[in-house]
Amino acid sequence: MSTPASLSFRSATEADVDSLVALVESAYRGESSRGGWTTEADYLDGQRTDPGGVRQIVENPDSLLLAVERDGGLVACCQLEHRGDHAYFGMFAVRPGLQGAGLGKEILAEAERYAAQEWGVKEMRMTVINVRDELIAYYERRGYRRTGELSPFPYGDERFGRPRRDDLAFELLVKPL
Numbered sequence: 582m583s584t585p586a587s588l589s590f591r592s593a594t595e596a597d598v599d600s601l602v603a604l605v606e607s608a609y610r611g612e613s614s615r616g617g618w619t620t621e622a623d624y625l626d627g628q629r630t631d632p633g634g635v636r637q638i639v640e641n642p643d644s645l646l647l648a649v650e651r652d653g654g655l656v657a658c659c660q661l662e663h664r665g666d667h668a669y670f671g672m673f674a675v676r677p678g679l680q681g682a683g684l685g686k687e688i689l690a691e692a693e694r695y696a697a698q699e700w701g702v703k704e705m706r707m708t709v710i711n712v713r714d715e716l717i718a719y720y721e722r723r724g725y726r727r728t729g730e731l732s733p734f735p736y737g738d739e740r741f742g743r744p745r746r747d748d749l750a751f752e753l754l755v756k757p758l
Contacts, residue, residue: 588684590691593646593658598635600655601648605630608674610742617677624712624749625742630672634740638662638672645695646672649688657684659692667704667755668696689723697758705758708732708751717754725754 593601607613609629614620621629638646638660649657656679660672670692675685696702709717711731721727734749735741 587651588656588687588691589650590647590688591650593635593639593648595636595639597646597648597655598632598639601635601646601658602630602632604655604658604676605635605672605674608677608680614677617675617680619675619680619716620677621710621713621742624710624746625744627739627743629742631740635672647688647692647695649684657688659688661692661696663696663700663702664706666702667706668700668702670696670705670707685719686723693756693758703758705756707754709754710734711750711752712746712748717752720754720756723756725756728753728755 606629608617608619609621610625610627611622614622635646638644641662643664644660644662647659647661648655649659657675658672659670662669662671673685673688675688693705696705707720707725709720717727730753731750732753734744734751736744
């Protein structure tokens, strides 16, 4: 799959796991994440994902981890999971220095197209940390709506990071496709 902006999309493989972990970590955690606008460094320390978690997605027959490349280099990724009548969108990461240039919008549109055409689902769902107002607004501009449905943040499970606040939860966002 290719797009006019010279992005290419492919299914991630086991060989991509370490590169994908590094990409996700760079987009969300630590000082490198501050080079983009999707950082969670003010809310969470520690890891965002790990090789085991990425490998599980790559190996899951109901999931697709899209590796997004430009000029042969990994620039972004996102997870799609087929969940019956809808798809779940997650693990969305764009290299920090490339954020804000429209890549995310293009990748999200490709993920939505894939889910609708390949899986025939009528809705995309995602969860976003409830205090991420700027990120939630980004998704709202792309047709997602807040449901007000919250699920607890996994406090105490360091696979998801070490929270710097005690008021974190995940809010469900949905979009008809």
